[in-house]
Amino acid sequence: MVKITYVEHNGRAHEIDVPRGTTVMEGARDHGIPGIEADCGGACSCATCHALVEPSWVAKLPAKEPIEQDMLDFAYQTHPTQSRLTCQIRVNEALEGLVLRLPERQA
Template sequence: MAKITYIEHNGTEHVVEVANGLTVMEGARDNGIPGIDADCGGACACSTCHAYVHPDWVDRLPAKEEMEEDMLDFAYETDPARSRLTCQLKVSDALDGLVVNLPERQI
């Protein structure tokens, strides 16, 4: 299980424990975190689970696969270094302490 901090665009923080094997998106959805819409349910087909990974975590996450890179083209105000689709981030003990900032809106 990993403790993940989701920070809304207005600065409101939500710290939740997310079970290993789920995705960061599922952790937000299951805990009612506003700001992650996840319209496609985690199929990497919509970009509405876009978030900005805290700079301390960028190099600690697996590299983006081509499909995620392509879908990020449709996300709101992406940051080439920090933007990730949270449906593509699988939770494990290694993600304990992860911090993600949510964009002002999802497209």
Template sequence: MIQITYVEHNGRAHVVDVPQGATVMEGARDNGIPGIEADCGGACSCATCHAYIDPAWVGKLPAKQPMEKDMLDFAHEPDPARSRLTCQIRVSEALEGLVLHMPERQA
């Protein structure tokens, strides 16, 4: 299990263990984390799993693929450097300690 910290827009942090191979979105959904709606279930077609990656982690994640970049245009207040769709981030040992922040609302 990989420990990930999800921080709600109000600052409340949720530290949860997420299995390797799952997505960061699945970790939020399966642990009842508020702020990740995941309406499309992880198909990269809705932008409701948008989150801001903590600045210390931005350069440690795999690059955004073209489809994710396109979908982020539909996210609420996307940040070109920090916004990611959590359905597109696969959990691995390299993500141990990942911190991400929820937007005020989803798209």
């Protein structure tokens, strides 16, 4: 398990253990974290799992694939470097302590 913290727009933090090999989106969905809708179930065909990665974590994540970048065009209040679709981030040991901030609403 890997500890990941999801911070709601109102500041409420949820620190949860997410299984290795799943996605950050699946961890939020499976724990009922408010703010991650995941309408497409992780197929990278919507932007309802958008989150802002804490600046110190941006360089530690794999680069965005073109499809993720395209889908972020539909997300609400994106940031050029911090915005990610959580369905595209696979959980591994290197993500221990990852902190994500959730937008006020999803697209």
